[in-house]
Amino acid sequence: MRPAILAILIGLLAAVAPVAGGATQRASVSVVADLIERAAPGDEIRVPPGVYEGNLVISKPIVLDGNGAAVFDGLGKATVIEVIADGVTIRGCTIRGSGEDVTGEPSAIRVTAANATIDSNTIEDALFGIDLQEAPNAVIRNNTITSKDLDAGRRGDGIRLWWSHGCTVEGNTIRGSRDMVFWYSEDLRITRNTVADSRYGLHFMYSHNTVLEGNDLYDNSVGIYLMYSNGITLRGNRMRNNRGASGYGIGLKDCDDITITGNALLANRVGVYLDNSPSSIGSTGLFESNMIAFNEVGLLATPNTHDNVFTRNAFIENEQPAATHGRGRLVSNTFARDGAGNYWSDYAGFDLDGDGFGDVAYEPRSLFGAMLANEPNLRLFVHSPAQQAIEFTARALPELRPEPTLVDSSPLALPPTIELAIVDSGIGGARMGVLAVALLSAAFGLVAAMGSDRRLTAQHTGGGA
Amino acid sequence: MTTLAATAELNSIESSALARSFTGGMISFARREFRDAIASKWFVLYTLAFTVLAVGVSFLSLSGVGSQGFAGFGRTAAGLLNLIMLVVPLMALTAGAGSIAGERERGTLLYLLAQPVSRTQVLLGKYLGLAGTLVCSLCIGFGVSAGVLAWKAGGVGVGAYAMLVAFTVLLALAMLSVGMLISVVSRKTTVATGLALFIWLSLVFVSDLGLMASSILFKLRVQEVFGLALLNPLQAFKMAVIVNMNASLDVLGPVGAYASLTFGGSLAWILASTLVLWMVVPLGLATLLFARRGTV
Numbered sequence: 001m002r003p004a005i006l007a008i009l010i011g012l013l014a015a016v017a018p019v020a021g022g023a024t025q026r027a028s029v030s031v032v033a034d035l036i037e038r039a040a041p042g043d044e045i046r047v048p049p050g051v052y053e054g055n056l057v058i059s060k061p062i063v064l065d066g067n068g069a070a071v072f073d074g075l076g077k078a079t080v081i082e083v084i085a086d087g088v089t090i091r092g093c094t095i096r097g098s099g100e101d102v103t104g105e106p107s108a109i110r111v112t113a114a115n116a117t118i119d120s121n122t123i124e125d126a127l128f129g130i131d132l133q134e135a136p137n138a139v140i141r142n143n144t145i146t147s148k149d150l151d152a153g154r155r156g157d158g159i160r161l162w163w164s165h166g167c168t169v170e171g172n173t174i175r176g177s178r179d180m181v182f183w184y185s186e187d188l189r190i191t192r193n194t195v196a197d198s199r200y201g202l203h204f205m206y207s208h209n210t211v212l213e214g215n216d217l218y219d220n221s222v223g224i225y226l227m228y229s230n231g232i233t234l235r236g237n238r239m240r241n242n243r244g245a246s247g248y249g250i251g252l253k254d255c256d257d258i259t260i261t262g263n264a265l266l267a268n269r270v271g272v273y274l275d276n277s278p279s280s281i282g283s284t285g286l287f288e289s290n291m292i293a294f295n296e297v298g299l300l301a302t303p304n305t306h307d308n309v310f311t312r313n314a315f316i317e318n319e320q321p322a323a324t325h326g327r328g329r330l331v332s333n334t335f336a337r338d339g340a341g342n343y344w345s346d347y348a349g350f351d352l353d354g355d356g357f358g359d360v361a362y363e364p365r366s367l368f369g370a371m372l373a374n375e376p377n378l379r380l381f382v383h384s385p386a387q388q389a390i391e392f393t394a395r396a397l398p399e400l401r402p403e404p405t406l407v408d409s410s411p412l413a414l415p416p417t418i419e420l421a422i423v424d425s426g427i428g429g430a431r432m433g434v435l436a437v438a439l440l441s442a443a444f445g446l447v448a449a450m451g452s453d454r455r456l457t458a459q460h461t462g463g464g465a
Numbered sequence: 466m467t468t469l470a471a472t473a474e475l476n477s478i479e480s481s482a483l484a485r486s487f488t489g490g491m492i493s494f495a496r497r498e499f500r501d502a503i504a505s506k507w508f509v510l511y512t513l514a515f516t517v518l519a520v521g522v523s524f525l526s527l528s529g530v531g532s533q534g535f536a537g538f539g540r541t542a543a544g545l546l547n548l549i550m551l552v553v554p555l556m557a558l559t560a561g562a563g564s565i566a567g568e569r570e571r572g573t574l575l576y577l578l579a580q581p582v583s584r585t586q587v588l589l590g591k592y593l594g595l596a597g598t599l600v601c602s603l604c605i606g607f608g609v610s611a612g613v614l615a616w617k618a619g620g621v622g623v624g625a626y627a628m629l630v631a632f633t634v635l636l637a638l639a640m641l642s643v644g645m646l647i648s649v650v651s652r653k654t655t656v657a658t659g660l661a662l663f664i665w666l667s668l669v670f671v672s673d674l675g676l677m678a679s680s681i682l683f684k685l686r687v688q689e690v691f692g693l694a695l696l697n698p699l700q701a702f703k704m705a706v707i708v709n710m711n712a713s714l715d716v717l718g719p720v721g722a723y724a725s726l727t728f729g730g731s732l733a734w735i736l737a738s739t740l741v742l743w744m745v746v747p748l749g750l751a752t753l754l755f756a757r758r759g760t761v
Contacts, residue, residue, distance in 0.1 A: 243711065266536035269716065293530050294540040296716050317526045317540045345529065372718075377680055377690055379718025383543045384703060385551050386673030415529035429615035431623045435617055439608030439630065446601045450499040450594070456568050 016104045025050035029072065047093070066093030066121075073097040079107045079269030080126065098126035100148060107131040110265060111138060119141060132164040139168045147177040147232025150201045152221070161185040169193060174310055179203040188212065194347040195220060199244070204229040210235060223249045223268065230256040236420050241265040248273040250296065256283035258292060264420055267294040269457060271318065274301035274308065288312055291418045296320070313339040314415045316345040319382060320369050322405050327373055335408035343412040351413035362411040363404035367394035370402035490582040494590025495597065497711045502598040510554045512602040518548050519610035527617040538622035541614065542629060546706060546720050549633050555665050557599055561644015562592050562661035563625070564754070584756045592645055592748060599637045603630065626692060628709045633739070636702045639743035646751040654704045672697050687723040694720070698743040705736035
């Protein structure tokens, strides 16, 4: 009885809705296709509010403005919007419901032409988000993207550039996707993007000469992974809590002439991972003024890594400040430039002359760290007093001390100030404060309940009566 | 002084109708134990030491990172872990070890047992009282250190911190049980304290170092290392805290990864029940021995 009434009501609503012109209006996407058909090149089409079902192909240079109320729904089939004309703008639309089968790589928006602008759209439930193939000089700005609810490996990429030079990707937010990935694309501007709960935040494959600035990458498997890409500058990015299977804040594989300045790498499994980078003779990797803090390993490198320069970085409270992947040492890299080394929070030296640099070199010789390189199973015993006991023994018995992993001849006496453009999203200490107060009142409550003579006497009289 | 006060109170326990009910008698003993303990030097010293160290760890691990401090909760917690594993078992073991043996040596045990209460009530009452004391001490230390975190790191990891406190309380209760067992079987305080220190040293250092050595020498497989590590309540505690914080034991290398992969979501429960076993079994054994033993 009740369901029948409900069904009638819904039917009525559906019948009335198109008349009323509400946001729930459902129509075939051919309505929009007709609008485009009638428009002249360069026209701006204001799409009426509503849900447009089906797949759309844009083959004319027009502006498609959804004004935040137009929804394109692919109904789970193929790519939702395909742009095959130069100079198309898609703005203020919601795009959802691409196909799920990875064949054909169904996307919310696929662009195969130049000078596209994809601005302020919301993309959800799409295998790939925005896919640019041979689409140079595009602008992808302020979009919000989530993938389908699949395992991270089976999802598509939030944003993918394939052979698309000179593009701008800024202010986008990607959550629960795979990668934001750049293939064979040069001279890009990648700024102020947020990628979270995905696989690789920013992923470069054979993509050279690009600046990445002010991006915020957290809770991914890896923050930024650069592979076979040269001449890249990373400035003011923040990578935190990237702890997946790889778990790197920044990973570099065979990359030449990389400049990494003013970034924060916080609470990742590994802060910086270097795999044979730089790989060409004569090229360098520069790490300057980065905050590398609270990671399990601050800097991890394959034993053949060489010619990296580290200066004025802050290595703070990493479980292991620097280590090699397997046996070997980091001594073919330079840990000071122009007399300025790095700040190491575990540095036990001193600065008697007050020039801001430690008077003895920083040479970490962790016996437990050396044991870990040979016996990875022993990592079970980190964060335990037994580990401290081993380090203590090594300090007491110099013959047990391993060779230093690295040498920083002029470590900084005080941590350098590293300011990031990214502003914290106002995380207040109020809840922790409440917990503090709760714990303290629990303690005093216990004392009051258990320790007072008054209550004991009261109970006695109560018991007696 | 304390003995005098205790005697006075015992007289009142005797006259109390409460003593006739099992829990009532137990609670009277618990209160007495609690008040004796918080008035004693060891409680004040341990609380002070734990608080100062906890605040020091929280403060130091967050200095020099400016506005980035909010990400440092994990490392602070790791630093606290080390401190907890060192100090809390020492506190709980020695407190437990002193309890029955101390009364026995002072001659007050005879007097206690002359009250119209069972031996089980006496033992459990003492356990409850000392447990209350330890919880009180931990709450002060963690409370002040949470204040430092709130100030320096913001409200990140409130849930994880609360779980850290909860697991630490569980660890303290387990170690207190072991301490009580030591106390029941020891005739003198010095013996009991010595035994407690030996157990502490074994759990904190010897067993871990031994396991490390055997892992290297005998090329133990990951499941063997994990199984053996699980026997140590301190390792179970550490793993429980880390599972709770990271939702996985990956940070503990291949052994941790094996544990996470094999047991998945039930891992936290396995670890917690290990701690509960360490609490229940020694206390049960202590109660049995204490009740059966004719000796005073």
